[in-house]
Amino acid sequence: MTILTFSAPDWGRFKEEILEEIKRIGAKNEKRFLKSSDVRKMLGGISAAKLQSLRVGGHLPAIDADGMWLQSSANTNIRSG
Numbered sequence: 566m567t568i569l570t571f572s573a574p575d576w577g578r579f580k581e582e583i584l585e586e587i588k589r590i591g592a593k594n595e596k597r598f599l600k601s602s603d604v605r606k607m608l609g610g611i612s613a614a615k616l617q618s619l620r621v622g623g624h625l626p627a628i629d630a631d632g633m634w635l636q637s638s639a640n641t642n643i644r645s646g
Contacts, residue, residue, distance in 0.1 A: 598628070598635035 604625070605611050619625040620634065627636045 597638060599638050601634045601636070604636045 599607075601613070601616055605613065605616055608616070616625070620627045620636075625636055627634045
């Protein structure tokens, strides 16, 4: 069995590497799901009824998360008409 020992400068460098990795991961982390209010704003301020008709019609896939509708951020590139 190999035992590794670290000195104080090694721990500092290790800490910096971890912080950089966390920042890198956090920078590319986008919202995966959007709330209905956010989607309504993105679609030009449409009404809640219009958003519901888009969901029911299958034009905007959504997930019911215990009473809160969430839409995938990848699927909100539609235009209301």
